[in-house]
Amino acid sequence: MPKRKFIFNKLIEIVIIFFVILTVLFFLFRLAPGDPVTRMVDPMLTPEDARHLVEQLGLDQPLWKQYLVYVKNFFTGNLGTSFHYGEPVGNIILSKLPCTILLFTTSTLLAAFAGVLLGKISAWNKGSKLDTFLSISALIGHTLFIPWFALIVLWVLAFKAGWFPLGGMITPEVWISDASVIVKILDVIHHMILPLFTLFCIHLGSYLLLMRSAMLGVLQEDYIITARAKGLSEKVIRNKHAAKNAALPVITSVGLSLAFSINGGALTEQIFTWPGIGRELIFAVSNNDYPLAQACFLLITAVVLVANLIVDLLYSYLDPRIRY
Amino acid sequence: MHKNHYIERFQKGWSVFIKNPMGKTGIVILTVFMLMAIASFFVPLLGPTYDPMSGADPLIKISVGPSLQHWLGTDFIGRDIFCQLLEGAKVAFIVGLSCAFISIVLGTAIGMVSGYAGGITDTLLMRIADMFMVMPTLVILLILASLWQLSIWVIILIIAIMRWPSVSRIIRSQTLSLKQRPFIEASKVAGASSGRIIFRHIMPNVLPLAFLYMTFRVTSAILVEAALSFLGFGDPGQVSWGMMLQWVWSSGHMFQAPYWLLPPGICISLLTLSFYMLGRAMDEVLDPRLRKEEGGE
Numbered sequence: 001m002p003k004r005k006f007i008f009n010k011l012i013e014i015v016i017i018f019f020v021i022l023t024v025l026f027f028l029f030r031l032a033p034g035d036p037v038t039r040m041v042d043p044m045l046t047p048e049d050a051r052h053l054v055e056q057l058g059l060d061q062p063l064w065k066q067y068l069v070y071v072k073n074f075f076t077g078n079l080g081t082s083f084h085y086g087e088p089v090g091n092i093i094l095s096k097l098p099c100t101i102l103l104f105t106t107s108t109l110l111a112a113f114a115g116v117l118l119g120k121i122s123a124w125n126k127g128s129k130l131d132t133f134l135s136i137s138a139l140i141g142h143t144l145f146i147p148w149f150a151l152i153v154l155w156v157l158a159f160k161a162g163w164f165p166l167g168g169m170i171t172p173e174v175w176i177s178d179a180s181v182i183v184k185i186l187d188v189i190h191h192m193i194l195p196l197f198t199l200f201c202i203h204l205g206s207y208l209l210l211m212r213s214a215m216l217g218v219l220q221e222d223y224i225i226t227a228r229a230k231g232l233s234e235k236v237i238r239n240k241h242a243a244k245n246a247a248l249p250v251i252t253s254v255g256l257s258l259a260f261s262i263n264g265g266a267l268t269e270q271i272f273t274w275p276g277i278g279r280e281l282i283f284a285v286s287n288n289d290y291p292l293a294q295a296c297f298l299l300i301t302a303v304v305l306v307a308n309l310i311v312d313l314l315y316s317y318l319d320p321r322i323r324y
Numbered sequence: 325m326h327k328n329h330y331i332e333r334f335q336k337g338w339s340v341f342i343k344n345p346m347g348k349t350g351i352v353i354l355t356v357f358m359l360m361a362i363a364s365f366f367v368p369l370l371g372p373t374y375d376p377m378s379g380a381d382p383l384i385k386i387s388v389g390p391s392l393q394h395w396l397g398t399d400f401i402g403r404d405i406f407c408q409l410l411e412g413a414k415v416a417f418i419v420g421l422s423c424a425f426i427s428i429v430l431g432t433a434i435g436m437v438s439g440y441a442g443g444i445t446d447t448l449l450m451r452i453a454d455m456f457m458v459m460p461t462l463v464i465l466l467i468l469a470s471l472w473q474l475s476i477w478v479i480i481l482i483i484a485i486m487r488w489p490s491v492s493r494i495i496r497s498q499t500l501s502l503k504q505r506p507f508i509e510a511s512k513v514a515g516a517s518s519g520r521i522i523f524r525h526i527m528p529n530v531l532p533l534a535f536l537y538m539t540f541r542v543t544s545a546i547l548v549e550a551a552l553s554f555l556g557f558g559d560p561g562q563v564s565w566g567m568m569l570q571w572v573w574s575s576g577h578m579f580q581a582p583y584w585l586l587p588p589g590i591c592i593s594l595l596t597l598s599f600y601m602l603g604r605a606m607d608e609v610l611d612p613r614l615r616k617e618e619g620g621e
Contacts, residue, residue: 013454017455017458020455025467028467028468139597139600139601140593143543143597144593145550145551145596147551147554148569148593149589149593151573151585152589154578155578258458259458259459259460263460263461263462266463266466267462270555281463281466282555286556293467294467297466300460301459304459304460305458
């Protein structure tokens, strides 16, 4: 089964990459100035507890043993205790993950869908006023400075107009009261619209530009001429023959631009105080909460790698020309 | 005669470039920002109260709107926003251009070696490239910022190191196709060393492409540095547009002081847009296929 082999190879590759990153991170934390003990052990702990934690993390051992303990701890899910929350970091980041995934997948899917649609229209009407307008807007969206755009959105739609909350994910009063589930879901959606809108606008531009240029390329292919010669309607040529093939590179770019989207996601979470992983990482870094920062970083890395795998698989499924 | 050929090619390219509306707009915006960056060198002549970092108007200790003394108003301790904006232009150019330059040099060198050598070297280098490519630069910078206080030059270096892979992928595929050409075969037969073939024969052919990618790298470098500064992990000794936005935000002025919130964001977005436009226009100069398609309209 060639396909199974392809998946297997990809998995091996991901595991190797992850191990390299895990190792680099370990050495970075030991190379940095200062004592690694003060970095991994909460200064607020009693000496008794601190010594226990040092033993648990293997910080009193030689470096190579420390590394083994670190890898073992990672795979048993023991990533240390957050200084700020006083809780195991594993629990904290796992509770934040759904919020990030919710915001992230919704915005990416919506933007990719709208980008493919608008890019198709733009390329089909190449040179028209509509095309010029769409291309220029996409260009501006693509190069916008994300935090600034988010601040403007917040200022205009939440502060001035007052249509949306200034941040967060829920209204505590609603969730304490015994409101129905639908009210609670609507409350989350109400909080989600602004960050979603920001991420959507930013990603829409790049998908639109990509789809436009892919579509323009496809329209020059011979099979489009064949389709015309066969007397197929323009609509069928546009939607069935051209757009379907042009959309493939857009899917790959979802994977390739993932790193870029994560940057944008973290910034958006930070400004709209959306309780996700990106915001948690920024919080941890500002408060020198090293165990939490390390865990957030590893989780983001893992998510990126897995998402890349999914995109690869999706691509091989969608493009029948690719046979592994 | 050899020289004339290059000049001719440049003139031809330039005429296509300048006819392109995107290239024209990009050049105009870029010129404005360059003038701003140059103007920042004359700010000290205005006196110590106009220093973008340490200067503060002793009569104004708070943020006030635009006036004759302070064209764009002052920030929360009375520093002149316009002077900070000029200084920010200089920093953005330094960050963008040096990042792009380093990552292009790295990317081109690695791409050429990878493509020319092939085999295990190629596989190894490209796997490393893959690894860098999937990592979000800002997240890497954040984790490093938690361990070290990053100076502006360290930030530049890290961004550059994170951004070479996409360049080297393109240069590699270009090198692979060049390798098949007869003139490479001929110089191999003539006894040229690998180093000589790479630098004398392959490099001149991939350099235009590398320059094209440089403009796109400038865009992303400026955005990442600004984002890092905005989050409060930039070089504390250096005013930048991202830092200005960080000050608006952290001092709680973002909804009260549009004269302070708007300029840095507009500047970052416009500067990156102009570099991006430049890149797209250059794309057309280098890729005759695109040009013909445009001309066919």
